[in-house]
Every structure is written in structure tokens, then in C-alpha cells.
Amino acid sequence: MDSLRFDGKVAIVTGAGRGLGREYALMLAARGARVLVNDFGGGPDGSAAQDTPADDVVREIAAAGGEARADRNSVIDGAGAIVGAALDAFGQVDILINNAGIAGGGWFPEIPPADWQRMMDTHLEGTVRMSRAAWPHLMKREGSHIVNSSSSASFGAPFTSHYSTAKSAMIGLTRTLAIEGHGVGIAVNAIMPSAYTRLTAQIPDTVLRDFLADHFAPVRVAAFVVWLVSTRISGQVFSVGGGRAARVMLAEGEGAKAAADTPEAWAAAESGVMGMEGVRMARSMVEELCDTLNGMGPEGAAVAARMGAGDAWEPSR
Ligand SMILES: NC(=O)c1ccc[n+]([C@@H]2O[C@H](COP(=O)([O-])OP(=O)(O)OC[C@H]3O[C@@H](n4cnc5c(N)ncnc54)[C@H](O)[C@@H]3O)[C@@H](O)[C@H]2O)c1
Numbered sequence: 001m002d003s004l005r006f007d008g009k010v011a012i013v014t015g016a017g018r019g020l021g022r023e024y025a026l027m028l029a030a031r032g033a034r035v036l037v038n039d040f041g042g043g044p045d046g047s048a049a050q051d052t053p054a055d056d057v058v059r060e061i062a063a064a065g066g067e068a069r070a071d072r073n074s075v076i077d078g079a080g081a082i083v084g085a086a087l088d089a090f091g092q093v094d095i096l097i098n099n100a101g102i103a104g105g106g107w108f109p110e111i112p113p114a115d116w117q118r119m120m121d122t123h124l125e126g127t128v129r130m131s132r133a134a135w136p137h138l139m140k141r142e143g144s145h146i147v148n149s150s151s152s153a154s155f156g157a158p159f160t161s162h163y164s165t166a167k168s169a170m171i172g173l174t175r176t177l178a179i180e181g182h183g184v185g186i187a188v189n190a191i192m193p194s195a196y197t198r199l200t201a202q203i204p205d206t207v208l209r210d211f212l213a214d215h216f217a218p219v220r221v222a223a224f225v226v227w228l229v230s231t232r233i234s235g236q237v238f239s240v241g242g243g244r245a246a247r248v249m250l251a252e253g254e255g256a257k258a259a260a261d262t263p264e265a266w267a268a269a270e271s272g273v274m275g276m277e278g279v280r281m282a283r284s285m286v287e288e289l290c291d292t293l294n295g296m297g298p299e300g301a302a303v304a305a306r307m308g309a310g311d312a313w314e315p316s317r
Pocket of ligand 1: 150197198
């Protein structure tokens with residue numbers, strides 16, 4: 001018997017008909033969760049529904065003795081219906097994995113506005129709308145979770161600016177929802193997965209593609225995500241794939257002060273501004289501001305102390 005079990009829990013996995021989402025759904029169901037398997041069945045670029053992969057995954061789960069329901073709504077305009085389907089079928093929501101995603105490329109100035117909008121709607125709006133619809137129900141459950149799907153494209157990725165913009169927005173969303181979710185028992189994390197799926201099967205470099213196919217099975221990401229939703233870790237971003245996982249942080253250098261409020265003084269301070277010695281990793285906007293205030297003498301430190309940096313929540317360290 002597996003020791004990490006989810007008996008009595010209900011999970012919604014969006015985009016769970018294929019790739020990573022399918023593995024999350026299969027693994028959670030195999031460990032006792034009842035799963036709402038959402039997938040609208042569209043093309044890799046988000047084009048119109050072509051098939052019914054959610055139904056296939058539900059059949060697979062049932063054949064293995066698990067419990068699941070299929071849902072074919074799109075996360076773009078069907079968030080309320082998706083959460084409603086989980087409530088109708090199972091009466092509660094404990095885990096939301098925002099996974100539905102599409103791919104697309106193009107030189108920044110030439111990406112058609114409709115493609116840009118579809119990327120934002122699928123990844124960012126889809127995640128926001130699903131999280132908003134599920135939030136009041138997650139609040140009712142003990143130790144609930146949201147997992148958002150970011151991407152290492154957040155570090156910067158040429159020829160897919162719409163994708164990297166949507167995926168990096170997920171980081172601010174995750175960190176803020178983790179702070180707001182702390183008081184109501186909702187843990188919120190994001191992953192930057194690497195897995196061989198139909199999205200990465202489009203990579204033109206055949207050597208890299210073959211290596212991914214051999215070593216980056218989606219199940220290797222699923223094992224990490226299923227562990228993550230068994231913990232109380234919150235507010236974190238993880239790079240996960242190929243059997244490795246690592247925390248990803250927003251980091252800030254110690255910084256430098258200009259001798260005067262002139263551009264010339266900043267020119268003189270350039271190396272200090274660019275330096276990353278004494279790197280800091282603030283957990284919130286308040287902590288970041290307090291770092292600045294604490295460097296401004298006793299008066300600034302007094303204001304920082306008044307703000308009570310970090311008191312608002314207990315982050316996972
Ligand atoms: N595979 C990787 O290496 C990788 C890397 C970084 C990020 N990601 C992210 O992980 C997630 C899963 O990707 P994957 O590689 O498994 O892709 P995939 O294409 O195999 O699966 C994504 C699924 O999402 C569904 N989907 C798309 N738009 C939807 C919508 N509006 N509503 C409901 N379902 C929708 C698709 O039909 C598809 O079945 C995506 O968010 C992707 O951006 C993947």
C-alpha cells in the first residue's frame with residue numbers, strides 16, 4: 001500500500017486528457033482521490049476541440065479501480081462549470097491543478113493579436129478563473145491546494161513572448177495567492193515542468209527531443225506534484241523534470257546608493273547596482289520594502305518595524 005494517500009479528497013485537474021495533466025489525474029486517482037478530469041480536447045495551439053481525451057482518461061482510471069468524471073469545458077469560459085461539475089459529482093474540492101496549456105511561437109512584433117490573446121486567456125485567465133471559482137470551496141476543506149503550471153520560459157525564451165509572459169505572471173499570482181491563502185488554509189505553489197509531451201514533441205532539435213523522450217516522462221513530474229500536494233509547503237516555485245526538482249526564487253542584490261539624485265551619480269554606482277553579492281530573497285512585497293527601509297538608517301528601520309515584515313503569513317522556508 002502506498003503511504004501517501006488521498007482517500008476522501010477530490011482533485012480537479014485541468015487539461016488532464018493528455019501529457020502532464022493525465023499523469024497527475026492517474027496518480028492521484030490511484031492513491032484514492034476522486035478526480036474531475038477536465039480537457040476540452042483541442043489542438044496543441046488551442047484550436048477547436050477535436051477529440052475527447054478526458055473521457056479516455058476517466059475510462060483508464062475506472063479500469064484501474066479509481067473514481068473519476070470527465071469534463072469537456074474550456075478553462076477560458078467554463079471555469080464555473082468545471083468547478084460545478086466537481087461539486088455535483090463529488091460534493092467538495094480539495095486540490096486544484098491548473099495545468100491546461102497550449103504552445104505557440106513567433107517573433108514578438110509579428111504575433112497576431114488573436115494568438116497573443118488566446119495564450120493569455122488559456123494560461124493566465126484560465127488559471128485565474130479556475131482559482132477564483134474553486135477558492136470558496138477550497139476554503140471549506142482542511143489543507144487544500146492549488147498548483148499552477150508556470151514554465152522555465154519565465155526566465156526568458158525567444159520567439160514565444162506571449163507564452164513566457166503568461167507563464168511568468170503565474171509566479172506573482174502564485175506568491176500572492178499563497179499569502180492570501182495562508183489564513184484560510186489554502187497552499188498555493190507553481191511548477192516549471194519539463195516533460196516529453198505533444199508540446200515538447202514539436203521541438204525542432206531532434207537530439208534534444210529524443211533525450212527528452214527517453215528521460216523526461218510526464219510521470220516523473222507527476223510524482224513530485226503528488227508529493228507536493230501532500231505537504232503544507234506554500235508560496236514556492238519549483239523547476240521539476242527528469243527526476244530532479246529545485247526551488248526557483250526571485251532574488252534581489254544588496255543594491256547600492258547614489259551619492260546624489262543625478263544620473264551621473266547612478267553611473268558611478270553602476271557596479272554596485274549590478275552586483276549580486278548579499279543576495280536577498282524576499283517572501284513578499286512588504287519584506288522587499290522593509291529590506292530597503294532597513295538600509296535607510298534608524299528612521300527607516302523604525303518604519304519597517306511598524307510594518308511587521310513577514311508577520312502576515314508563515315511561509316515555507
Ligand atoms: N511539457 C513540458 O515540458 C512543459 C514545460 C513547461 C510548461 N508546461 C506546461 O504544462 C502544462 C501541460 O502541458 P503538456 O506538455 O502536458 O501539454 P499537452 O498538450 O500534452 O496537454 C495539455 C492539455 O491541455 C488541454 N487544454 C488546452 N487548452 C485548454 C482549455 N482552454 N481548457 C481545457 N483544456 C485545455 C489540451 O487539450 C491538452 O490535452 C501546460 O500548461 C504547459 O504550458 C509543460
